[in-house]
Amino acid sequence: MDTTDLPANILDPNCPSRVVFQRIGDKWASLVIQVLGDGPVRFSELRKMVNVVTPKVLTQTLRALERDGLITRTVYAQVPPRVEYELTSLGESLLQPLTVLRHWAESHVPTILEARDAYDEAQDEALLGSPN
Amino acid sequence: MDTTDLPANILDPNCPSRVVFQRIGDKWASLVIQVLGDGPVRFSELRKMVNVVTPKVLTQTLRALERDGLITRTVYAQVPPRVEYELTSLGESLLQPLTVLRHWAESHVPTILEARDAYDEAQDEALLGSPN
DNA sequence: GGTGTCAATATCCTTTTGGTAACTAGGTAC
DNA sequence: GTACCTAGTTACCAAAAGGATATTGACACC
Numbered sequence: 001m002d003t004t005d006l007p008a009n010i011l012d013p014n015c016p017s018r019v020v021f022q023r024i025g026d027k028w029a030s031l032v033i034q035v036l037g038d039g040p041v042r043f044s045e046l047r048k049m050v051n052v053v054t055p056k057v058l059t060q061t062l063r064a065l066e067r068d069g070l071i072t073r074t075v076y077a078q079v080p081p082r083v084e085y086e087l088t089s090l091g092e093s094l095l096q097p098l099t100v101l102r103h104w105a106e107s108h109v110p111t112i113l114e115a116r117d118a119y120d121e122a123q124d125e126a127l128l129g130s131p132n
Numbered sequence: 133m134d135t136t137d138l139p140a141n142i143l144d145p146n147c148p149s150r151v152v153f154q155r156i157g158d159k160w161a162s163l164v165i166q167v168l169g170d171g172p173v174r175f176s177e178l179r180k181m182v183n184v185v186t187p188k189v190l191t192q193t194l195r196a197l198e199r200d201g202l203i204t205r206t207v208y209a210q211v212p213p214r215v216e217y218e219l220t221s222l223g224e225s226l227l228q229p230l231t232v233l234r235h236w237a238e239s240h241v242p243t244i245l246e247a248r249d250a251y252d253e254a255q256d257e258a259l260l261g262s263p264n
Numbered sequence: 265g266g267t268g269t270c271a272a273t274a275t276c277c278t279t280t281t282g283g284t285a286a287c288t289a290g291g292t293a294c
Numbered sequence: 295g296t297a298c299c300t301a302g303t304t305a306c307c308a309a310a311a312g313g314a315t316a317t318t319g320a321c322a323c324c
Contacts, residue, residue, distance in 0.1 A: 019244065020237035025157010027282075043301055054283060055302060069247025079291045080300040090243055097229075097236040104229040105152035111222055112151065115201025159312075175271055186313055187272060211321040212269040266324090273318070280311070288303070294296085 023068065028053055028061040030098060033087065036071060037095050040086035070094065155200065160185055160193040162230060165219065168203060169227050172218035202226065 024030050028050060035041060035049050047058055062085055065071045070091035076082040087095070156162050160182060167173060167181050179190055194217060197203045202223035208214040219227070 017234070017237040017241045020233070020241065021156065021162055022159075024153065024233065025159075027154075027157075030153055054285095056284090056304090057282060059302065060282090067248055067251040068244045069251075070244075075301095078300095080298090081290085081302085083301060090240065090247070093240070094236060097233045100232050101152070101156065101229045102149070104226060105149040108222065108225070109149045109152065112200045112202075115222070116199055119199040119201075176269095186315095188274090188314095189312060191272065192312090207271095210270095213271055213320080215271060268323080269321090271319095274316085276314085276316105278311105278313080280309105282307105282309085284305105284307080286304085286306105289301095290299100292297105292299080294298100 019068075023064070023070075024098070024101075026061065026064070028057065029065055032058075032061055032065060032085075033070065033091060033094060034098060034102070036085060036087045036091065040074075040084040042082055042084050046085065065091070151200075155196070155202075156230070156233075158193065158196070160189065161197055164190075164193055164197060164217075165202065165223060165226060166230060166234065168217060168219045168223065172206075172216040174214055174216050178217065197223070 031050050032046065035046060041049070043055075043058070043062075046062075047053060047055070050058070053061075062071065062073065066073050069088055071085050072088055074084045074086065076084070163182050164178065167178060173181070175187075175190070175194075178194075179185060179187065182190070185193075194203065194205065198205050201220055203217050203219055206216045206218065208216070
Protein backbone atom coordinates (compact mmCIF):
# COMPACT_ATOMS: atom_id res chain seq x y z
CA MET A 1 0.00 0.00 0.00
CA ASP A 2 1.37 3.34 -0.95
CA THR A 3 1.03 6.46 1.03
CA THR A 4 1.28 9.16 -1.59
CA ASP A 5 -2.43 9.71 -1.98
CA LEU A 6 -3.61 9.06 1.52
CA PRO A 7 -4.92 11.92 3.58
CA ALA A 8 -1.88 11.87 5.81
CA ASN A 9 -2.85 12.02 9.44
CA ILE A 10 -0.42 12.54 12.25
CA LEU A 11 -2.69 10.73 14.67
CA ASP A 12 -2.54 7.50 12.74
CA PRO A 13 0.37 5.58 14.23
CA ASN A 14 1.03 4.04 10.82
CA CYS A 15 1.26 7.39 9.13
CA PRO A 16 4.84 8.30 8.31
CA SER A 17 4.15 11.99 8.80
CA ARG A 18 5.23 11.31 12.34
CA VAL A 19 8.79 11.08 11.15
CA VAL A 20 8.81 14.82 10.69
CA PHE A 21 8.04 15.44 14.31
CA GLN A 22 10.82 13.09 15.24
CA ARG A 23 13.25 15.03 13.04
CA ILE A 24 12.25 18.30 14.68
CA GLY A 25 12.61 16.80 18.08
CA ASP A 26 16.09 15.57 17.31
CA LYS A 27 18.44 17.46 19.54
CA TRP A 28 20.46 18.94 16.69
CA ALA A 29 18.60 18.50 13.40
CA SER A 30 16.30 21.50 13.61
CA LEU A 31 19.19 23.67 14.76
CA VAL A 32 21.29 22.58 11.81
CA ILE A 33 18.50 23.37 9.39
CA GLN A 34 18.11 26.84 10.82
CA VAL A 35 21.83 27.49 10.64
CA LEU A 36 21.88 26.36 7.03
CA GLY A 37 19.09 28.82 6.30
CA ASP A 38 21.73 31.48 5.56
CA GLY A 39 23.54 29.38 2.97
CA PRO A 40 26.03 26.52 2.74
CA VAL A 41 28.23 25.84 5.72
CA ARG A 42 31.10 23.46 6.12
CA PHE A 43 31.44 20.80 8.76
CA SER A 44 33.77 22.55 11.15
CA GLU A 45 31.84 25.82 10.93
CA LEU A 46 28.62 24.00 11.67
CA ARG A 47 30.22 22.48 14.72
CA LYS A 48 31.09 25.90 16.05
CA MET A 49 27.76 27.50 15.28
CA VAL A 50 25.66 24.83 16.81
CA ASN A 51 28.09 24.81 19.71
CA VAL A 52 29.92 21.91 21.20
CA VAL A 53 28.40 19.01 19.39
CA THR A 54 30.79 16.09 18.96
CA PRO A 55 31.79 15.15 15.40
CA LYS A 56 30.12 11.78 15.73
CA VAL A 57 26.77 13.22 16.64
CA LEU A 58 26.98 15.98 14.06
CA THR A 59 27.77 13.42 11.37
CA GLN A 60 24.81 11.30 12.47
CA THR A 61 22.54 14.32 12.31
CA LEU A 62 23.79 15.41 8.90
CA ARG A 63 23.49 11.92 7.45
CA ALA A 64 19.92 11.65 8.65
CA LEU A 65 19.03 15.02 7.15
CA GLU A 66 20.74 14.09 3.91
CA ARG A 67 18.90 10.79 3.79
CA ASP A 68 15.61 12.60 4.15
CA GLY A 69 16.51 14.87 1.27
CA LEU A 70 16.61 18.01 3.39
CA ILE A 71 20.26 18.84 2.84
CA THR A 72 22.98 18.04 0.34
CA ARG A 73 26.56 17.17 1.06
CA THR A 74 29.22 18.45 -1.33
CA VAL A 75 32.81 17.28 -1.12
CA TYR A 76 35.45 19.49 -2.70
CA ALA A 77 38.58 17.72 -3.90
CA GLN A 78 40.95 19.73 -1.80
CA VAL A 79 43.52 19.20 0.84
CA PRO A 80 42.68 19.59 3.62
CA PRO A 81 39.21 18.31 2.74
CA ARG A 82 36.31 20.68 2.45
CA VAL A 83 32.75 19.50 2.77
CA GLU A 84 29.80 21.80 2.54
CA TYR A 85 26.26 21.21 3.64
CA GLU A 86 23.40 23.08 2.05
CA LEU A 87 19.63 23.03 2.27
CA THR A 88 17.75 21.47 -0.61
CA SER A 89 14.57 23.17 -1.75
CA LEU A 90 12.74 20.67 0.43
CA GLY A 91 14.89 21.72 3.35
CA GLU A 92 14.22 25.36 2.59
CA SER A 93 10.51 24.75 2.60
CA LEU A 94 10.82 23.48 6.15
CA LEU A 95 12.48 26.71 7.18
CA GLN A 96 9.25 28.65 7.41
CA PRO A 97 7.28 26.23 9.61
CA LEU A 98 10.36 25.99 11.77
CA THR A 99 10.59 29.75 12.03
CA VAL A 100 6.97 29.96 13.13
CA LEU A 101 7.71 27.46 15.84
CA ARG A 102 10.90 29.20 16.77
CA HIS A 103 9.16 32.53 17.19
CA TRP A 104 6.55 30.88 19.35
CA ALA A 105 9.31 29.33 21.40
CA GLU A 106 11.34 32.46 21.81
CA SER A 107 8.36 34.57 22.80
CA HIS A 108 6.67 32.11 25.18
CA VAL A 109 9.63 30.63 26.95
CA PRO A 110 9.43 33.04 29.89
CA THR A 111 5.83 32.03 30.48
CA ILE A 112 6.74 28.37 30.35
CA LEU A 113 9.58 28.80 32.78
CA GLU A 114 7.28 30.65 35.19
CA ALA A 115 4.74 27.86 34.90
CA ARG A 116 7.43 25.35 35.74
CA ASP A 117 8.54 27.23 38.80
CA ALA A 118 4.98 27.58 40.02
CA TYR A 119 4.31 23.90 39.41
CA ASP A 120 7.46 22.77 41.16
CA GLU A 121 6.73 24.99 44.14
CA ALA A 122 3.20 23.66 44.42
CA GLN A 123 4.62 20.15 44.36
CA ASP A 124 7.07 20.96 47.12
CA GLU A 125 4.33 22.39 49.31
CA ALA A 126 2.11 19.40 48.73
CA LEU A 127 4.94 17.17 49.89
CA LEU A 128 5.49 19.27 53.00
CA GLY A 129 1.79 19.23 53.79
CA SER A 130 1.55 15.45 53.79
CA PRO A 131 4.97 13.97 54.37
CA ASN A 132 3.66 10.43 54.64
CA MET B 133 20.25 36.66 35.28
CA ASP B 134 16.73 36.67 34.08
CA THR B 135 15.67 35.64 30.65
CA THR B 136 12.44 37.53 30.16
CA ASP B 137 13.96 40.42 28.27
CA LEU B 138 16.70 38.66 26.39
CA PRO B 139 16.44 38.31 22.64
CA ALA B 140 15.84 34.59 22.92
CA ASN B 141 17.95 32.70 20.45
CA ILE B 142 17.54 29.05 19.74
CA LEU B 143 21.17 28.75 18.70
CA ASP B 144 22.46 29.77 22.06
CA PRO B 145 22.87 26.52 24.00
CA ASN B 146 22.03 28.36 27.19
CA CYS B 147 18.78 29.68 25.82
CA PRO B 148 15.77 27.90 27.27
CA SER B 149 13.81 28.31 24.05
CA ARG B 150 15.30 24.97 23.17
CA VAL B 151 12.93 23.36 25.62
CA VAL B 152 10.11 23.99 23.19
CA PHE B 153 11.78 21.98 20.49
CA GLN B 154 12.30 19.20 22.94
CA ARG B 155 8.61 19.24 23.83
CA ILE B 156 7.63 19.05 20.18
CA GLY B 157 10.07 16.27 19.58
CA ASP B 158 8.65 14.28 22.44
CA LYS B 159 7.09 11.23 20.95
CA TRP B 160 3.63 11.92 22.35
CA ALA B 161 3.43 15.51 23.59
CA SER B 162 2.69 17.21 20.29
CA LEU B 163 0.12 14.56 19.46
CA VAL B 164 -1.64 15.10 22.76
CA ILE B 165 -1.76 18.84 22.20
CA GLN B 166 -3.30 18.37 18.79
CA VAL B 167 -5.89 15.96 20.12
CA LEU B 168 -6.79 18.41 22.86
CA GLY B 169 -7.33 21.07 20.21
CA ASP B 170 -10.95 19.98 19.95
CA GLY B 171 -11.67 20.39 23.63
CA PRO B 172 -11.16 18.58 26.94
CA VAL B 173 -10.53 14.87 26.83
CA ARG B 174 -10.27 12.36 29.61
CA PHE B 175 -7.40 10.04 30.25
CA SER B 176 -8.78 6.86 28.79
CA GLU B 177 -10.10 8.63 25.69
CA LEU B 178 -6.72 10.21 25.14
CA ARG B 179 -5.14 6.80 25.31
CA LYS B 180 -7.38 5.52 22.57
CA MET B 181 -7.01 8.55 20.32
CA VAL B 182 -3.27 8.68 20.49
CA ASN B 183 -3.27 4.95 20.06
CA VAL B 184 -1.54 2.32 22.13
CA VAL B 185 0.47 4.40 24.47
CA THR B 186 0.98 2.80 27.87
CA PRO B 187 -0.56 4.57 30.86
CA LYS B 188 2.81 5.22 32.38
CA VAL B 189 4.10 7.05 29.34
CA LEU B 190 0.86 8.98 28.84
CA THR B 191 0.95 10.12 32.44
CA GLN B 192 4.54 11.23 32.06
CA THR B 193 3.65 13.18 28.95
CA LEU B 194 0.64 14.83 30.56
CA ARG B 195 2.55 15.78 33.69
CA ALA B 196 5.27 17.40 31.60
CA LEU B 197 2.72 19.37 29.60
CA GLU B 198 0.94 20.40 32.76
CA ARG B 199 4.18 21.51 34.34
CA ASP B 200 4.90 23.69 31.34
CA GLY B 201 1.50 25.32 31.66
CA LEU B 202 0.26 23.98 28.34
CA ILE B 203 -2.59 21.90 29.71
CA THR B 204 -4.68 21.71 32.85
CA ARG B 205 -5.71 18.61 34.73
CA THR B 206 -9.14 18.55 36.31
CA VAL B 207 -10.20 15.79 38.67
CA TYR B 208 -13.92 15.26 39.14
CA ALA B 209 -14.91 13.81 42.50
CA GLN B 210 -16.66 10.79 41.07
CA VAL B 211 -16.45 7.07 41.23
CA PRO B 212 -15.02 5.74 39.07
CA PRO B 213 -12.68 8.71 38.84
CA ARG B 214 -12.86 11.09 35.95
CA VAL B 215 -9.94 13.25 34.98
CA GLU B 216 -10.03 15.68 32.12
CA TYR B 217 -7.19 17.34 30.32
CA GLU B 218 -7.63 20.62 28.54
CA LEU B 219 -5.43 23.10 26.75
CA THR B 220 -4.63 26.34 28.53
CA SER B 221 -4.59 29.51 26.45
CA LEU B 222 -0.84 29.03 26.22
CA GLY B 223 -1.41 25.52 24.92
CA GLU B 224 -3.93 26.82 22.43
CA SER B 225 -1.44 29.36 21.15
CA LEU B 226 0.90 26.50 20.31
CA LEU B 227 -1.78 24.88 18.22
CA GLN B 228 -1.24 27.10 15.22
CA PRO B 229 2.55 26.70 14.91
CA LEU B 230 1.99 23.00 15.35
CA THR B 231 -0.61 22.96 12.63
CA VAL B 232 1.75 24.69 10.24
CA LEU B 233 4.33 22.04 10.94
CA ARG B 234 1.78 19.31 10.66
CA HIS B 235 0.64 20.47 7.27
CA TRP B 236 4.21 20.61 6.11
CA ALA B 237 4.74 17.10 7.43
CA GLU B 238 1.61 15.64 5.90
CA SER B 239 2.25 17.17 2.51
CA HIS B 240 5.97 16.46 2.23
CA VAL B 241 6.17 13.01 3.70
CA PRO B 242 5.95 11.23 0.35
CA THR B 243 8.92 13.25 -0.90
CA ILE B 244 10.90 12.41 2.20
CA LEU B 245 10.14 8.73 1.90
CA GLU B 246 11.24 8.75 -1.73
CA ALA B 247 14.45 10.51 -0.77
CA ARG B 248 15.08 7.82 1.82
CA ASP B 249 14.55 5.02 -0.63
CA ALA B 250 16.84 6.66 -3.17
CA TYR B 251 19.50 7.26 -0.53
CA ASP B 252 19.35 3.72 0.80
CA GLU B 253 19.56 2.26 -2.68
CA ALA B 254 22.56 4.41 -3.51
CA GLN B 255 24.17 3.19 -0.33
CA ASP B 256 23.52 -0.43 -1.23
CA GLU B 257 25.05 0.02 -4.64
CA ALA B 258 28.09 1.72 -3.22
CA LEU B 259 28.59 -1.27 -0.95
CA LEU B 260 28.25 -3.70 -3.83
CA GLY B 261 30.70 -1.69 -5.91
CA SER B 262 33.47 -1.87 -3.32
CA PRO B 263 32.80 -4.81 -1.02
CA ASN B 264 36.10 -4.39 0.82
C1' DG C 265 -17.39 -10.78 49.27
C1' DG C 266 -16.18 -11.03 44.34
C1' DT C 267 -16.04 -8.25 40.06
C1' DG C 268 -15.70 -4.07 37.38
C1' DT C 269 -14.47 0.89 36.43
C1' DC C 270 -10.90 4.60 35.84
C1' DA C 271 -6.69 6.73 36.59
C1' DA C 272 -3.09 5.98 37.66
C1' DT C 273 1.76 3.62 40.10
C1' DA C 274 5.51 0.32 40.73
C1' DT C 275 8.86 -2.65 39.10
C1' DC C 276 11.53 -4.32 35.77
C1' DC C 277 13.58 -4.48 31.26
C1' DT C 278 15.09 -3.13 26.45
C1' DT C 279 16.22 0.19 23.16
C1' DT C 280 17.74 4.49 21.76
C1' DT C 281 20.30 8.64 22.33
C1' DG C 282 24.09 11.19 23.30
C1' DG C 283 28.68 11.46 24.57
C1' DT C 284 34.15 10.57 25.38
C1' DA C 285 38.25 9.57 23.66
C1' DA C 286 41.17 7.85 20.46
C1' DC C 287 42.26 6.93 15.87
C1' DT C 288 42.38 7.25 10.40
C1' DA C 289 43.25 9.23 5.61
C1' DG C 290 45.55 12.12 2.54
C1' DG C 291 48.19 15.61 1.93
C1' DT C 292 50.90 20.07 3.02
C1' DA C 293 54.31 22.74 5.70
C1' DC C 294 58.43 22.74 8.28
C1' DG D 295 60.20 12.36 9.28
C1' DT D 296 57.32 14.98 12.40
C1' DA D 297 53.52 17.90 13.08
C1' DC D 298 49.21 19.73 11.53
C1' DC D 299 44.93 20.40 8.72
C1' DT D 300 39.85 18.81 7.93
C1' DA D 301 36.36 15.55 8.09
C1' DG D 302 35.35 12.18 9.63
C1' DT D 303 35.28 6.80 11.94
C1' DT D 304 35.61 3.36 15.70
C1' DA D 305 35.00 1.36 20.14
C1' DC D 306 33.15 1.89 24.25
C1' DC D 307 29.92 3.70 27.87
C1' DA D 308 26.17 6.15 30.65
C1' DA D 309 21.79 7.99 30.84
C1' DA D 310 17.35 8.53 29.35
C1' DA D 311 13.33 7.22 26.93
C1' DG D 312 9.99 4.06 26.16
C1' DG D 313 7.47 -0.01 27.13
C1' DA D 314 5.40 -4.63 29.34
C1' DT D 315 3.10 -6.22 33.10
C1' DA D 316 1.12 -6.29 37.60
C1' DT D 317 -0.93 -3.77 41.26
C1' DT D 318 -3.53 -0.03 43.87
C1' DG D 319 -7.54 2.85 45.71
C1' DA D 320 -12.17 4.10 46.13
C1' DC D 321 -16.45 2.92 45.30
C1' DA D 322 -20.63 0.76 42.88
C1' DC D 323 -23.09 -3.22 41.39
C1' DC D 324 -24.71 -7.88 41.93
